[in-house]
Amino acid sequence: MTKIDEPLYIAISLDIDPDANSAVKGRHDALSSPTEHGRVTFEACKRGLQKILELLDIFDINATLFYEARTAQMLVTDGVDLPKLSERHEVACHSLKHEDYLGKASGVPMEEVSIEESITKAKDLLEKIFGREMRGFRAPYTRINQAVVNVLERLEFQYDSSETVALGAKWKGCPFLLEKFNANLLELALPTFLDSKGKKMSSYFWAIFEGQRVSSEYIDAALRAKETAKGGLFIFSIHPWHLYVDCQGKPFDEEQGIKNLENLEYILSRLKQMQGVQIIRQDAYLDHWLLSR
Ligand SMILES: [Zn+2]
Structure with a gap:
């Protein structure tokens, strides 16, 4: 679907999960770092989500x-009106308790039957919360x-x-079937790209908050993609908690929190003003792509 007259589509996606979450040896679910405390916390997530x-x-x-789903449930219990706050946005699923399905970091891969149990539960919970x-x-x-994938x-x-x-x-950002898993499921993949020095970069904003990248590098990436991936979808991602921890x-510290927010604001305002770009929800892009094939 690469057409000359098509814009580059850009999606802003949020992974809404516990503060500084990390997989833990020997268990499927994630805890907040430092994981020795054995806790999951949501304060930074809540604050960051409301700001974003x-x-x-x-x-x-x-x-x-x-x-x-666990985070959504905790925020609702905490009095946050998630359905109202999320009204204009697409709501999608990011697991039940941030399970390490493959066991890459936990050392305990999950069986298909327990993956099914936990994703079913997550989907049901989210559908109940958001209707x-x-x-x-x-x-x-x-x-x-x-x-x-099964x-x-x-x-x-x-x-x-x-x-x-x-x-x-x-690959110019278009959806594709997950053929390597013999599946009929469509993939809206996250892009990697090269920075001005030819170094590989991901579209997650975490590197800004960790002081490893500056916001203009993400704008430059969008400007380049605009020329090479017309009609494709370029997905940016943020963890709301990362604004504050x-x-x-x-x-x-407070100063860094303000700076993080300013960086995000800068990116959103630049993307919004960019010619030849359309910011879109992932579901809306998929509908558009399916229709135009
Ligand atoms: Zn996550």
Whole structure:
């Protein structure tokens, strides 16, 4: 669907999960760092989510919200009106308790039957909270395997958004079937791309908050993709908690928190003003792509 007159489509996606979450040896679910405390916390997530949703309203941007079901439930219990706050956005599934399905970090891979149990529960919980059907899925740690894909197909998800693919001559951001898993499931993949020095970069904003990248590098990436991936979808991703705590769970000082927010604001405002770009929810892009084939 690469057409000269088509814009580059850009999606802003949020992975809404516990503060500084991390897989833990010997267990399937994730805990907040430092994991020795044996806790999951949501304070930074809550604060970050409310701020980001405010910004998205200000910039009139519809986003895709991948909710971990446990986090959604905790925030609702905490008095946050998630359905109302999420109204204009797509709501999609980011697992039950941020399970490490493949056991890559936990050392305990999950059987297909327990993956099915936990994703079914997540989907049911989210559909109950939001009163909407879940069409999209993003796996914790963006890691999927044959078992996860089998489950997503059985549960009738329309798309997965966990795979990472290099944007370039071979892939211009369009959806594709997960043929390597013999599946009929569509993939809306996350892009990787090269920075101005030729170093590989991901579209997650975490590197800004960890002081490893600057926001203009993400704008440059969008500007380049605009020329090479017309009609394709370029997905950016954010963890709301990352505005206020680092990967180790250490709170940022106030000044850093403000800076993080300013960086995000800068990116959203630049993307919003960019010519030849259309910001879109992932489900809306999928509908558009299916219609135009
Ligand atoms: Zn996550």
